[in-house]
Amino acid sequence: MNFLNGITLLLIYQLAGEISVLLLRIPVPGPVLGMIMLFITLVWRGRSSTSLDSASTALLSHLSLLFVPAGVGMMVHFDRIINEWLPISIALILSTIITMAATVAIMLASRHVLAKKVKKDD
Amino acid sequence: MIERDLAAIWVYLSTTPLLGLTITLVTYSLAHQLYIYAHSNPLLNPVLTSVLALFILLVLTGTSYETYFEGGQFVHFLLGPATVALAIPLYQQCSKLRKLFLPVAITVISGALIGAFSSIGIARFLGASLQTQLSLAPKSVTAPVAMGISEQIGGLPSLTAVLVVLTGIIGAIIGSKLFELMRIKDDSVKGIAMGISAHGIGTARAFQVSSEMGAFSALGMALSAFATAVILPWLLNFLDMLN
Numbered sequence: 541m542n543f544l545n546g547i548t549l550l551l552i553y554q555l556a557g558e559i560s561v562l563l564l565r566i567p568v569p570g571p572v573l574g575m576i577m578l579f580i581t582l583v584w585r586g587r588s589s590t591s592l593d594s595a596s597t598a599l600l601s602h603l604s605l606l607f608v609p610a611g612v613g614m615m616v617h618f619d620r621i622i623n624e625w626l627p628i629s630i631a632l633i634l635s636t637i638i639t640m641a642a643t644v645a646i647m648l649a650s651r652h653v654l655a656k657k658v659k660k661d662d
Numbered sequence: 663m664i665e666r667d668l669a670a671i672w673v674y675l676s677t678t679p680l681l682g683l684t685i686t687l688v689t690y691s692l693a694h695q696l697y698i699y700a701h702s703n704p705l706l707n708p709v710l711t712s713v714l715a716l717f718i719l720l721v722l723t724g725t726s727y728e729t730y731f732e733g734g735q736f737v738h739f740l741l742g743p744a745t746v747a748l749a750i751p752l753y754q755q756c757s758k759l760r761k762l763f764l765p766v767a768i769t770v771i772s773g774a775l776i777g778a779f780s781s782i783g784i785a786r787f788l789g790a791s792l793q794t795q796l797s798l799a800p801k802s803v804t805a806p807v808a809m810g811i812s813e814q815i816g817g818l819p820s821l822t823a824v825l826v827v828l829t830g831i832i833g834a835i836i837g838s839k840l841f842e843l844m845r846i847k848d849d850s851v852k853g854i855a856m857g858i859s860a861h862g863i864g865t866a867r868a869f870q871v872s873s874e875m876g877a878f879s880a881l882g883m884a885l886s887a888f889a890t891a892v893i894l895p896w897l898l899n900f901l902d903m904l905n
Contacts, residue, residue, distance in 0.1 A: 571745035578749035596747035609734030611713035611827035627788035635781035
């Protein structure tokens with residue numbers, strides 16, 4: 541029963557997110573807004589529940605599986621991927637490395653600078 | 663006789679979603695077992711091996727993607743509630759998050775821009791078509807969001823879905839090695855970087871390392887999806903006006 545309650549709650553928040561996106565015309569996908577709404581609810585309530593915990597653990601422990609059907613979609617674009625394989629693969633690999641290294645560096649630098657500033661303010 | 667029976671069974675099965683759904687789950691659990699058996703070797707990432715195995719299987723049996731997706735959609739659908747579910751690990755790291763709010767905000771916004779423009783720039787430099795460049799732009803963002811952005815800026819949403827999955831696989835493969843090279847030990851920093859560059863697949867990998875890295879990866883992924891969805895269409899439009 542726990543799992544069922546949890547998944548129902550997740551679907552309700554997703555639905556609320558989708559409806560708000562349509563009504564308010566925000567350029568953000570419904571599930572993302574639903575997640576933000578659930579996060580705010582949890583912060584406001586001050587605790588999670590066992591049913592939510594069990595549903596989220598079940599879904600998130602198999603998160604990789606959920607990407608498989610979208611990935612198989614590469615067969616639809618096979619010709620384009622073959623024709624442009626070089627720019628696509630180099631752009632994907634290089635850009636992922638650049639993004640990852642840059643975000644690590646920016647995170648460390650900004651945390652360092654801000655920590656210093658906090659110390660000075662004290 | 664038996665052959666004809668088998669053919670009849672195949673005709674029946676190929677019209678129901680049952681087969682597509684079952685082969686997705688069977689392939690994934692085999693891929694996952696292989697991954698565990700190989701001591702979590704990142705090159706055998708279960709998304710990569712199951713996508714390749716299913717691709718070969720569909721081509722060999724002459725099954726179209728549309729037919730497969732009638733079953734696959736049930737798994738694909740769960741991406742929505744799974745995205746919502748990310749609020750829970752996020753909430754569990756709330757106290758740590760509050761202290762890091764400003765650095766995280768700065769990192770997310772710059773990371774979203776670097777991810778989009780580095781891929782457009784490299785692809786353009788190497789002579790990719792405009793539509794491919796635009797489909798590549800939201801590659802670091804989680805699939806459902808990226809597809810929406812791609813449509814908005816003039817890319818091909820279904821091509822974007824594939825590029826997003828490939829990006830996630832690349833991120834999950836190179837992540838640990840890169841962090842090791844950069845001598846990063848802090849799980850919150852690693853998580854944020856993973857989530858911004860490699861969305862859900864990176865997050866799935868991060869959860870295997872530690873729940874803290876997973877939660878921060880989920881945070882990076884959620885915030886960068888939000889930031890990219892808001893900034894990128896607007897910025898591309900603006901740059902277009904300058905040209």
